[in-house]
Amino acid sequence: MTSTPSVIRVTCAIVENEGKVLCAQRSESMMHPLKWEFPGGKVEGDEDLETCLKREIKEELGVEIAILEQLPSNFHIYSNLRLELIPFRCSLQTFEIDLLEHSQILWLPINELKDLDWAEADVPIVDYYIRTYK
Numbered sequence: 001m002t003s004t005p006s007v008i009r010v011t012c013a014i015v016e017n018e019g020k021v022l023c024a025q026r027s028e029s030m031m032h033p034l035k036w037e038f039p040g041g042k043v044e045g046d047e048d049l050e051t052c053l054k055r056e057i058k059e060e061l062g063v064e065i066a067i068l069e070q071l072p073s074n075f076h077i078y079s080n081l082r083l084e085l086i087p088f089r090c091s092l093q094t095f096e097i098d099l100l101e102h103s104q105i106l107w108l109p110i111n112e113l114k115d116l117d118w119a120e121a122d123v124p125i126v127d128y129y130i131r132t133y134k
């Protein structure tokens with residue numbers, strides 16, 4: 001008998017600066033290698049979503065962010081993983097980005113976001129963001 005995996009909750013940051021959005025490419029050693037995503041990560045224990053996101057962004061990019069707004073989640077099933085991807089619009093509070101986990105970042109204007117090869121779970125979030133903020 002196969003059991004249904006539980007849903008993991010993942011926060012991610014749509015970081016805006018001077019009319020552009022920060023896009024991060026997963027490294028070759030990560031799950032979904034070289035796909036583009038919004039930086040963030042799994043909610044641990046009973047931490048709240050904003051605490052999780054600020055912690056993950058500090059761990060991955062070495063910067064502090066301010067959270068502006070929570071956007072609608074996307075529920076997605078990868079072959080062995082069910083996740084709720086929870087996006088937040090954010091701004092930078094510190095500006096010196098270190099690539100601690102990703103292979104590269106790009107700052108793209110909203111009309112170029114669709115040019116990237118996004119992780120599957122991000123596609124509806126990118127579409128929603130473009131529809132709402134273009």
Ligand SMILES: Nc1nc2c([nH]c(=O)n2[C@@H]2O[C@H](COP(=O)(O)OP(=O)(O)OP(=O)(O)O)[C@@H](O)[C@H]2O)c(=O)[nH]1
Pocket residue numbers: 010011012031032036037038039040041042043081083085119120121122
């Ligand atoms: N952070 C992030 N994860 C995403 C996005 N889209 C997406 O499918 N994921 C998936 O969500 C899962 C958790 O992300 P993660 O690996 O960054 O989380 P984490 O840093 O807490 O994990 P780890 O500490 O176990 O490495 C991965 O399977 C990842 O591929 C996204 O936009 N941002």
